[in-house]
Amino acid sequence: MNVTTNTRAQRMTFWEKLYLPEIAKGLALTFKTMFKPKLTRQYPEERWEPLGSYRGRPVLVLEEDGERCVACGLCSRVCPALAIEVQAGETEREKERYPVKFEINMLRCIYCGLCEEVCPEEAIVMSKDYDIVFHSQEEAIFGKDKLLVPIARLQERLEFLRQYK
């Protein structure tokens, strides 16, 4: 016969079986908790500043003399979600190639950071932006205007990559 006895219940003392003292203990705990400091962050006013290791929205590095990207298309190739589209163009300047079109579909992006890892120029990096909002699918496709970020604002991430990549 498959008989099991409720050993946990057997081990309970009389006062535990009575429930009431245990309930009182629980009530005391919750009452004490009411007056403890709160953990909530008041988000829009109080923002969290991520560390350099944070993988936020991918952006293109913009240097003083233009973008770093040479439109090799590696990021586009490696992207597991097929979120990146690059079209290369040529200029007369010393750095001949540049992206005519560079688009990331933020609905597709999974923030894996492979594009950053594969980039030979360290031109695409993960930023600290985490509140990415759009109202339509068209809006979700970020072009160069939104992707290019001055290098000064990405120092922390670049530092992190130099150290740990």
Place this chain on the structure above:
Amino acid sequence: MSSLVLTLIKGAIALNVALVVAAALVYLERRISAWMQYRIGPNRVGPFGLLQPLADVLKLYTKEDIVPYNASKPFHRIAPIISIAVALSVLCVIAPASYLLLDDGTKLFIAVAPNVNVGLLFYLALSSIGVYGIVLAGWSSNNKYSLLGGLRSSAQMISYELAMGLAAVAAVMVSGSLDMNQIIASQSGGRWNLWFQPLGFLIFLVASFAETNRAPFDLPEAEPELVGGYHTEYSGMKFGLFYLAEYANMFTASAVMTTLYLGAYDMPFLPTLLGLQEGTLPRVLFELAVFVGKVSVLLFLFIWVRWTLPRFRYDQLMNLGWRVLLPLGLANIVITGAIVFFVR
């Protein structure tokens, strides 16, 4: 004729008070639960988030009201109405203060229906009718989870109604009347039933938690097992009415417990110390404040317990109802009866 008008006015006031209290309770519940979980709770709408209930109701009104295709529409519609109507109509036997002595010597009782000689029975009867709202909601939704919620609720309410009734019987034996005003009068001067009936109070309290479907007895709407229980298929303000009914039920249950065990508006020594004459306006206001204070303590207890204790398993619930509370209630009656018989 004027007494009818007076009753209607008092009824309207009582209704509005109950609805405002229910709205305030929603806010308090969210705030207190947040505090108990190291959170802050709603603080965006209005000062300290005080307008949150208003925003909630506005949201519920503008939501689409979906009725399931195969639902029994008349019953689906009437169920929330029963719930809220029952919850609110109990209020008419509650006396939050004694009376106001008018210029022509008549007493203006503060309760909507003062001196009803079956006051307590009226409460017990109506609170049992409340189960119809829930059962009908569960059954008419044509949804198995709703139906299960409704069935659980009816079984639970019937089980705990017994214990509640037995506890009330003992209290009535001590007070010697079913009339709410007589019960209050018998407890005047600090001789509250709580001191004579601690066990009865405990049973009544636990049964009240079960009657109002509050945690740890909120089996009818156990989210993990039954989605939303009986109100799974409700949306918009129909759902809002169920929500409101829960809090209105909490309010009336607290008010009844205050009346039955905590001496209602009675506060020993203080009125005479302050020199408040019976029947004057300051005295009535003082009594109202005392009543509100006592009810608030109980309401806080309701919320406090909900955010402390986990939900009972169904068999544990039935065990507690039938094998613990019922025998205890009976024993309480026997002991109380013996004491009342030999002492008086």
